[in-house]
Amino acid sequence: MVQNKNRSYSELLHRPSPKHDYQFRTLRDTPPPWVPLYLFYSHASVTIDPNFRGLVPSVSGANLAFASDIAAELEAKLAGASGAPKTGALNKRLSHLRPHFFCLEALLCPRSTVRSETVPTPDTVSASLRERYVRSAPARPRERYGDETFRRLSEPHELMTADGIGRTLQDGPAVRIDRQLDYPLVTFISGRTGDSRTPVISDVPSQRG
Numbered sequence: 001m002v003q004n005k006n007r008s009y010s011e012l013l014h015r016p017s018p019k020h021d022y023q024f025r026t027l028r029d030t031p032p033p034w035v036p037l038y039l040f041y042s043h044a045s046v047t048i049d050p051n052f053r054g055l056v057p058s059v060s061g062a063n064l065a066f067a068s069d070i071a072a073e074l075e076a077k078l079a080g081a082s083g084a085p086k087t088g089a090l091n092k093r094l095s096h097l098r099p100h101f102f103c104l105e106a107l108l109c110p111r112s113t114v115r116s117e118t119v120p121t122p123d124t125v126s127a128s129l130r131e132r133y134v135r136s137a138p139a140r141p142r143e144r145y146g147d148e149t150f151r152r153l154s155e156p157h158e159l160m161t162a163d164g165i166g167r168t169l170q171d172g173p174a175v176r177i178d179r180q181l182d183y184p185l186v187t188f189i190s191g192r193t194g195d196s197r198t199p200v201i202s203d204v205p206s207q208r209g
Contacts, residue, residue, distance in 0.1 A: 005051040008092040009040065012074055022078075028071035035129065035152050036067035040101065042094065055098065057136075063101040066133060068149045073097060102132045129153050171200040 014023045030036045040063045046052065052059040073091045080088030090096050110120050110128035120128075130153040 004046045004049040005095055007042075007046060007094045008090075009094070009097070010092065012070065012092050013077075022074070024067070024071050024074050027067045030067070033152055035149060038065045038067055038070050039063070040065065040094075040097070046094070051095070052098070057098060057101040058103070059094065059098060059101070060103055062104055064104060064106065065097065065100040065102070066136075066149055069100040069136070070097065073100075099138075100136060102136070106132050126153055 012024060015021070016023070027036045027038075042059055042061060042063070044061065047059050047061055049059075057063070073088075073096070077088035077091035080086055080091075106128045107125060108120070110124050130150070133150060133153060
């Protein structure tokens with residue numbers, strides 16, 4: 001049995017096939033204006049383990065991390081595996097990646113909306129992510145992808161949905177259950193706008209024509 005302090009995320013170096021590149025590079029190289037993130041899941045026993053208790057950033061059931069930060073760690077692992085002496089053997093471990101973590105409230109309830117019932121705007125979410133990116137700078141090696149991430153986070157209007165895309169969700173309640181689905185589906189609604197692209201959140205079901 002692996003001790004909690006030695007747990008790692010073995011899927012981080014996933015490749016769909018030998019002909020394809022590593023998945024982390026595909027995520028890291030996402031074109032603008034998107035800012036790709038990882039979502040790491042940890043068992044409850046890990047979150048209360050004495051090895052992680054009281055640490056900042058904390059280990060929660062679900063933690064986010066910028067894809068550029070995780071990619072830098074994985075590139076270092078791949079480079080170190082072929083070096084002499086070999087390095088980077090622990091770069092997939094939770095204990096090694098934890099300094100890059102932050103929690104879901106950065107997306108769902110930034111500080112400026114904690115006492116509000118409104119859904120965060122793109123500007124608010126972008127500012128929240130930018131703050132966490134700057135705060136985690138000591139854990140970040142100097143590499144070009146980090147600068148690109150900060151640039152995108154500094155252009156919040158570029159993160160907004162284009163007018164031509166249209167709405168994908170109908171008006172209705174915040175919690176919706178579709179019993180025809182084979183698996184549970186949770187939809188987080190963010191990036192609200194003042195036009196028809198954003199659904200109205202209410203207990204009144206959508207009136208479809």
